[in-house]
Amino acid sequence: MVRWLVTLSLGVVLLLGLFWSLQTTEKAKVPAAKVDAxxxxxxxxxxxxxxxxxxxASLAQWADALxxxxxxxxxNPAKRQVRFGNYLTTMGKMAALTDQLAAQAALGDLDGLLHHLQAHTTxxxxxGSDGKGHVLATGYYEPLLHGARRADNRNRYPIYKRPKDLIEIHIQDFHPDLPKKKLRGRLEGKRLKPYYSRSQIDQYGKLSGRGLELVWVDDSVDLFFLQVQGSGRVALPDGSTMRVGYADxxxxxxxxxGKFLIQQGxxxxxxxxxxxxxxxxxxHPQRVDEVLxxxxxxxxxxxxxxxxxxxIGVALTAEHAIATDYRIFPRGAxxxxxxxxxxxxxxxxxPKAWHPFARLVVNQDTGGAIRGPGRVDLFMGFGERAERIAGEMKQGGGALFFIAPKQLKHAPLAKPEPAKPASLWDRIKAWFGQLNGG
Known part of the structure; x- marks a missing residue:
């Protein structure tokens, strides 16, 4: 790892590439946020x-999630800060809060729980996406795939492990004025390039023959949706089931x-x-590769x-765990x-009908498409029912509340002044001058 850091410091083009990649690919991935944490x-x-x-029964499940x-x-360190908007608490106080609420929820008395919440929490x-509290709620699930640990005529699509040449760059490590973002890429000579895309991996075999195949499955579309969901199960020929989870x-x-097909009419x-x-x-089997x-x-x-x-590294509870934007909402809350x-x-x-619900949940996950204050994804669990509900959910006009400890510290985030392009350019050149001894 030290070797690539040394290489990284030798080329001006590298950081410039990273910087401009950040401005383009990150903006494509995450629309310019109007709000921060x-x-x-x-x-x-x-x-x-x-x-x-x-x-x-649902309160018991909520207690498990808590x-x-x-x-x-x-x-985490007990004094590490947790942010709720313009207020701060600590990991230690959040641990105490989840203990208290789990104990109350386990009693199965909703009215008693609500009384406790009003008296002891904030x-x-x-x-929301409109400043009025409206959120779009979708669902996700744990899919079941069919495969084998070795490739055969039926199981031809590999689920890959994390490649060792995948490099993670923390942009702010280079200077505190740069955005707090992460980039991933690979070294090609003395330059860092974007890591291989889906087409390069699946159609051009950029990872084949490197011993990265974790298991092989029988359907490329199922594999695609496994990647969208982030975890799943693979039924093997001997009757056993293999569970796979997100690595990187x-x-x-x-x-x-889906948006592409809508745009195409x-x-x-x-x-x-x-x-x-x-x-x-x-x-449209002839267009599957093109669309994916x-x-x-x-x-x-x-x-x-x-x-x-x-x-956050803990097991998700079906119908009681949500995924949100980890950059702006408190993890685990x-x-x-x-x-x-x-x-x-x-x-x-x-569906023949839609029914309103208000459910106590816990914020324990995130997702590549879950960005901004107007998005939330509800984990539905495993099985056909979970897949059907998750596959249909895209309901706007909802709301999302968070529960914090009673005692909080008021600590508004300072609004950083945007760097001027010219001065940022000068700083980039200066940083590389320092890196190269100039």
């Missing part, structure tokens, strides 16, 4: 809190293939869902025991999601 949440009165629909967050908080609400990604921007926007998308791909390659992002996996695990869920009247086909 300080303005994404606003403190609200408990009178604005919708009464949750959690019954006794205990998992407690594990996460205790892995409530925040996401400002190639750093290329995430592009929605192939599917109407109001009709788009996971089942509709799968049907279109099945009906519109998303250059690629996910690498590792075999896991238990799980699935979210981005208790929350309440207000949205709608579908009702089906047949084994196949679209």
């Amino acid at each position: 300080g303005s994404a949440l606003e403190q609200v009165a408990w009178s604005s809190f919708p009464k949750p629909h959690n019954g006794a 205990r998992q967050s407690g594990i996460y908080y205790r892995r 409530l925040f609400r996401s400002v 990604a190639n750093g290329q921007p995430y592009h929605s293939i 192939e599917v109407a926007k109001e009709d788009m869902s996971l089942p509709v998308l799968r049907t279109w791909l099945a009906d 390659n519109k998303n250059p992002s690629y996910v690498f996996f590792k075999e896991i025991k238990g799980g699935p695990y979210g981005n 208790p929350a309440l999601l207000v949205s709608e869920e579908p009702e089906f009247d047949s084994a196949k086909g679209p």
Whole structure:
């Protein structure tokens, strides 16, 4: 690892490439945010809190999810800060909060829990995508694939492990004025290049023959959606099941293939869902590679025991764990999601109705497409029901609340002044002069 850092310091083109890549690919991946971690949440009165629909069984599951967050908080220094909008608390206080709420929830008394919340916690609400608190709620699930540990005529599509030549760059390591972003790439001579895209990996075999094949599966579309979900199970020929979880990604921007088909006029926007998308791909096998390659992002996996695990490293609880933008929302925090869920009247086909719900959940995951204060993804679990619900959910007009300890420190985020292009250019040249002894 030291060797590539030395190489990194030798070329001006490298950091310039990184910088301009950041300005282009990151903007493509993450639209310019109008809010930051300080303005994404606003403190609200408990009178604005919708009464949750959690019954006794659901409260028990919420308690399980809270205990998992407690594990996460205790892995970190007790005094490490956790931000709720313009307020701060600590990991230690969050661990105590999740313990208290888990104990209350385990009693199965919703009214008693709500009384405890109002007396001992502080409530925040996401400002949403419109500044009025509206969020778009989608769902995700743990898919089941079929495969084998060795390739054969049926199982021809590899799930890859993390390549050793995948390099992660923390841009702010070069200077505190640069954005707090990460880039991934690979060394080619003395230059850092973007890591291989989906088409380079799947169609041009850039990773084949390197011993990176974790397991082989029988369907390229299933493999694509495994990467979208981030974890899953693979049924093996001997009857056993292998669980795989997220290990890393190639750093290329995430592009929605559903959005691409809508833009091409192939599917109407109001009709788009996971089942509709799968049907279109099945009906157009000659275009599968073309469409999948519109998303250059690629996910690498590792075999896991238990799980699935979210981005805070704890097991997710079905229907009670959410994924949000980790840059602006507190990891592991208790929350309440207000949205709608579908009702089906047949084994196949679209929902016959949608029903509102307000559910206590916990913020334990993130996702490449989950960006900004107006997005939340609800983990539905494993199985056909989970896939059907997750595949249909894309409900706007919801709300997302977060629950914090009672005592908080008021600490608004300072608004950094944007660097002028000319002065930034001068600083980049100066940094490389220092790196090269000039």
